[in-house]
Amino acid sequence: DGGITQSPKYLFRKEGQNVTLSCEQNLNHDAMYWYRQDPGQGLRLIYYSQIVNDFQKGDIAEGYSVSREKKESFPLTVTSAQKNPTAFYLCASSIGGRVVDTQYFGPGTRLTVL
Amino acid sequence: AQSVTQLDSQVPVFEEAPVELRCNYSSSVSVYLFWYVQYPNQGLQLLLKYLSGSTLVKGINGFEAEFNKSQTSFHLRKPSVHISDTAEYFCAVSALTGTASKLTFGTGTRLQVTL
Numbered sequence: 001d002g003g004i005t006q007s008p009k010y011l012f013r014k015e016g017q018n019v020t021l022s023c024e025q026n027l028n029h030d031a032m033y034w035y036r037q038d039p040g041q042g043l044r045l046i047y048y049s050q051i052v053n054d055f056q057k058g059d060i061a062e063g064y065s066v067s068r069e070k071k072e073s074f075p076l077t078v079t080s081a082q083k084n085p086t087a088f089y090l091c092a093s094s095i096g097g098r099v100v101d102t103q104y105f106g107p108g109t110r111l112t113v114l
Numbered sequence: 115a116q117s118v119t120q121l122d123s124q125v126p127v128f129e130e131a132p133v134e135l136r137c138n139y140s141s142s143v144s145v146y147l148f149w150y151v152q153y154p155n156q157g158l159q160l161l162l163k164y165l166s167g168s169t170l171v172k173g174i175n176g177f178e179a180e181f182n183k184s185q186t187s188f189h190l191r192k193p194s195v196h197i198s199d200t201a202e203y204f205c206a207v208s209a210l211t212g213t214a215s216k217l218t219f220g221t222g223t224r225l226q227v228t229l
Contacts, residue, residue: 004157006157031215033215040123040221040222041221042118042204042219042220042221042222043158043204043217043219044219045216045217048215048216058216090157090158092157092158094215096215097215098215099146099208099209099210099215099216100146100165100215101215102148102160102163103160103215103217104160105150105157105158105159106157107155107156107157108155108156108157110155
């Protein structure tokens with residue numbers, strides 16, 4: 001079955017530690033995205049990538065980093081510089097990076113900083 | 115820049131009753147419009163989208179939405195809800211003039227269906 005997988009489902013980290021969230025898709029989509037979801041705030045775009053080896057900052061990129069070395073993978077690193085990292089993180093992909101292309105979402109990773 | 119307003123944070127409704135979830139947007143350019151549904155601790159699933167053409171859009175699970183350009187609205191409706199429709203619903207917009215698919219989401223409306 002084609003889809004988007006995110007791992008792990010739940011993640012705990014201590015303050016000051018970097019952590020990497022995994023996102024893999026087998027839909028052969030060119031574009032991939034990372035969103036952060038907080039209660040009562042909807043989803044906010046962190047980073048997006050329209051093609052391999054290229055990515056752009058979204059609205060709240062500070063404290064995060066990404067890489068896009070393979071078409072099917074778009075890992076997100078939450079660094080110690082991110083002041084409030086506890087949130088639900090959603091990865092998405094679309095067939096292309098055009099405005100008209102529908103985004104499909106993974107199941108999410110819930111990150112809790114202890 | 116675009117913005118989306120979902121005025122109702124929660125909407126309680128009895129099973130088999132009709133429901134309307136409101137969405138208003140603001141944009142200086144034309145937009146595409148989307149409704150997504152999120153079940154607890156899961157990702158988002160596309161319900162329906164408006165790109166062009168007929169202003170009445172039909173989606174999955176019996177939902178439909180109507181694009182009203184003059185009122186800048188894209189309200190979601192269902193004539194008879196089921197318990198399984200209990201979820202969070204997000205309205206989103208994407209500007210036509212952008213070069214990338216960048217969605218701006220509303221804050222969500224929690225639909226609570228009870229017997």
